[in-house]
Amino acid sequence: MIPRPIQHLLLAALHDAFAQWAHPFAFVCRKGCATCCTRSVTMTSLEGDGIMTFLAEGDRLSELAAPAFQPTASRMGRTGQYTTNTFVAAHLRGESVEEADNWDLRPCPFLKEKSCSIYPVRPFGCRLFASLDPCAASGVAEMPPGYLAGATALLQYIEHLDNNGFWGTMVDVLAGLHSGQADGCGEPNAPIPGFLIAPDERTIVEPLLEGLLAMEVEGRPFAQWLQVSRP
Numbered sequence: 001m002i003p004r005p006i007q008h009l010l011l012a013a014l015h016d017a018f019a020q021w022a023h024p025f026a027f028v029c030r031k032g033c034a035t036c037c038t039r040s041v042t043m044t045s046l047e048g049d050g051i052m053t054f055l056a057e058g059d060r061l062s063e064l065a066a067p068a069f070q071p072t073a074s075r076m077g078r079t080g081q082y083t084t085n086t087f088v089a090a091h092l093r094g095e096s097v098e099e100a101d102n103w104d105l106r107p108c109p110f111l112k113e114k115s116c117s118i119y120p121v122r123p124f125g126c127r128l129f130a131s132l133d134p135c136a137a138s139g140v141a142e143m144p145p146g147y148l149a150g151a152t153a154l155l156q157y158i159e160h161l162d163n164n165g166f167w168g169t170m171v172d173v174l175a176g177l178h179s180g181q182a183d184g185c186g187e188p189n190a191p192i193p194g195f196l197i198a199p200d201e202r203t204i205v206e207p208l209l210e211g212l213l214a215m216e217v218e219g220r221p222f223a224q225w226l227q228v229s230r231p
């Protein structure tokens with residue numbers, strides 16, 4: 001397993017690569033719009049670890065005791081849900097995959113006066129949400145071709161790197177990390193089984209993946225760290 005501090009450096013490199021790639025898209029998202037900030041944002045325990053450290057450094061860990069951070073009753077103890085990588089694996093095997101239908105769309109507990117109170121360490125699931133059109137009224141984000149395929153590939157990399165970690169909603173993962181009881185707070189992370197990138201999306205997604213895989217972190221390309229994570 002890659003040491004946690006290096007996993008965090010790899011995560012930061014991934015965030016940089018994504019921000020650079022997504023920069024040219026004409027998204028309308030602005031500070032103060034929080035339509036996508038719900039309790040259904042998902043993440044890995046690696047990202048949760050970064051949030052826990054951020055809260056501890058700001059003497060804010062007590063916030064996690066608030067009722068808004070209690071795991072969602074309908075999801076607690078549920079197992080057998082898809083992570084990003086097991087979802088992709090099922091698709092690649094040709095299985096019919098049912099979308100989760102119990103998302104909790106109440107506001108994210110980290111939302112304060114329409115701004116994110118953990119912005120520097122928000123999970124990748126928050127960073128990828130974006131829309132070409134204002135989505136507050138419809139609730140539906142308009143994304144450019146290839147954007148979701150590229151973002152999903154990066155979600156897969158994060159899950160792959162967080163070997164021995166787990167995946168779930170942000171609220172559930174934080175509850176698991178805070179209590180030290182991960183059982184029922186997420187699903188085990190899985191390795192990358194392949195990608196769901198359509199042929200007409202490849203020219204858009206390839207620069208993102210190639211750029212990221214070549215990035216040097218602690219003297220090794222990102223691609224090599226992926227292999228170290230899951231030999």
Ligand code: SF4
Pocket residue numbers: 036037038041108109110111112115116117118119122123126
């Ligand atoms: S963590 Fe921040 S960006 Fe993510 S859903 Fe919550 S308030 Fe929004």
